[in-house]
């Protein structure tokens with residue numbers, strides 16, 4: 204199936220590790236050129252960029268910065284425009300859980316900080332993109348990475364993350380409602396348990412404990428999520444609009 | 457994206473017209489061999505089969521019969537095995553035939569007829585495939601075609617059809633929960649307004665009435681649905697389990 208992404212330009216936030224990297228590789232495999240935002244570990248980022256260039260023969264631009272900050276969002280777009288002259292796809296992948304505490308022990312600063320990382324930065328990216336894209340009269344795509352945690356309540360002591368992801372899910376749907384008529388497709392993907400360098404490393408207690416819950420008996424791989432994200436950015440998925448795509452491997456059943 | 461469907465064997469119920477035909481086309485384009493079930497109009501079914509053999513270079517057999525009857529389900533299965541020796545994919549597409557009446561005027565016979573066509577036949581097909589796959593200790597893919605009326609109640613005077621599709625949605629999820637551990641993937645698609653000969657024929661009253669409701673300004677095509685179905689049958693969608701993909705083109709927002 205030719206997804207028609209050859210030569211498209213895709214921004215992936217937090218794209219050098221974990222699910223973000225899976226998205227980058229899946230998009231690159233379809234011939235998309237990349238703008239990869241990362242926050243730390245510049246050497247690691249450079250290695251990933253070089254690996255992707257060599258393996259997939261696409262162009263890769265790295266942009267360092269915290270994607271929850273306005274100046275980083277501006278920088279990502281400015282550099283992308285400078286190099287490629289366009290941005291076709293935005294994958295809002297950056298995001299992370301927050302220290303788990305009993306609700307009454309959370310501070311307002313915790314709340315704001317988790318929200319910055321999981322909702323406010325995504326707002327800024329969407330905002331920038333829609334402003335840029337609205338007048339172009341072409342098809343563009345935004346895919347937001349949410350989490351099963353905002354659809355079920357089994358993730359305890361995790362209100363900040365769950366609420367912010369819930370906000371991102373609803374932003375996806377309401378934004379889709381508003382901008383579909385301009386050719387902008389907005390969808391979100393809900394991963395379940397994805398094995399990354401940071402999470403669910405074989406041998407860790409967390410890995411063994413969660414494994415028993417997995418319907419397939421196996422953790423998802425970053426690339427599994429990347430493949431769905433990539434499909435959503437294709438013409439073939441053009442009836443999928445404002446959708447919350449359950450990629451939790453059956454965790455919500 | 458290579459969906460890995462080359463040489464797979466797919467059954468599509470009601471696969472010679474409308475959305476079913478779109479599924480047949482896309483699966484054939486991805487290299488799958490087909491078993492197309494149809495109910496009426498054998499000339500059309502033969503024509504579709506011939507076209508797909510010629511354009512896609514795949515094998516296609518057609519099996520006549522009402523897919524809601526146990527004898528047809530057996531016949532589809534037997535003929536598929538006779539021809540190919542295996543079955544990898546089932547698309548439960550056949551359905552429709554809702555009876556639009558005020559609820560108090562809907563007879564029990566009508567209710568049962570609509571349920572037969574939209575959930576009981578699908579149950580029989582699923583049971584046949586699960587028995588077969590489990591018996592061999594191998595996996596497979598089922599995709600059920602539901603309808604947006606089981607998620608949103610704006611389709612008035614349509615209780616029998618909506619209830620049957622609601623049952624199919626729940627069957628999809630609960631069956632996935634049971635059989636994922638055997639490597640059997642059960643998912644669904646939720647079409648919105650799809651342009652078919654019967655349902656939304658260009659120029660028809662229904663077409664003209666529905667067009668302004670569509671966020672993209674266009675009806676979905678049967679091929680749009682086929683693309684999502686094909687993706688769901690691929691290893692790329694391995695984290696989609698019991699997922700009913702919203703393909704309503706934004707009409708649930």
Ligand SMILES: NC(=O)c1ccc[n+]([C@@H]2O[C@H](COP(=O)([O-])OP(=O)(O)OC[C@H]3O[C@@H](n4cnc5c(N)ncnc54)[C@H](OP(=O)(O)O)[C@@H]3O)[C@@H](O)[C@H]2O)c1
Nearest residue numbers: 217220221222242243269270271296297298350396397399
């Ligand atoms: N893994 C799962 O099972 C799972 C399940 C549900 C949802 N998710 C979601 O999927 C997304 C990716 O998660 P992951 O598991 O792949 O995490 P990960 O392995 O920790 O990778 C996330 C990457 O994003 C970067 N990042 C985080 N916040 C950033 C920011 N504000 N600006 C720039 N980069 C940032 C991180 O940078 P640093 O290296 O500097 O920290 C890291 O490289 C997140 O939104 C997460 O909530 C993951």
Ligand SMILES: NC(=O)c1ccc[n+]([C@@H]2O[C@H](COP(=O)([O-])OP(=O)(O)OC[C@H]3O[C@@H](n4cnc5c(N)ncnc54)[C@H](OP(=O)(O)O)[C@@H]3O)[C@@H](O)[C@H]2O)c1
Nearest residue numbers: 470473474475495496522523524550551552603649650652
């Ligand atoms: N079109 C839409 O907008 C829409 C929206 C939501 C859901 N759907 C669902 O999508 C599926 C396909 O609908 P469609 O719009 O493509 O309808 P369609 O154009 O009427 O085509 C349906 C095909 O399935 C066949 N069929 C129906 N019941 C059957 C049975 N019991 N056994 C064998 N074949 C049977 C029909 O055969 P005959 O030619 O003999 O009638 C017809 O060829 C249905 O499940 C429907 O409920 C459609």
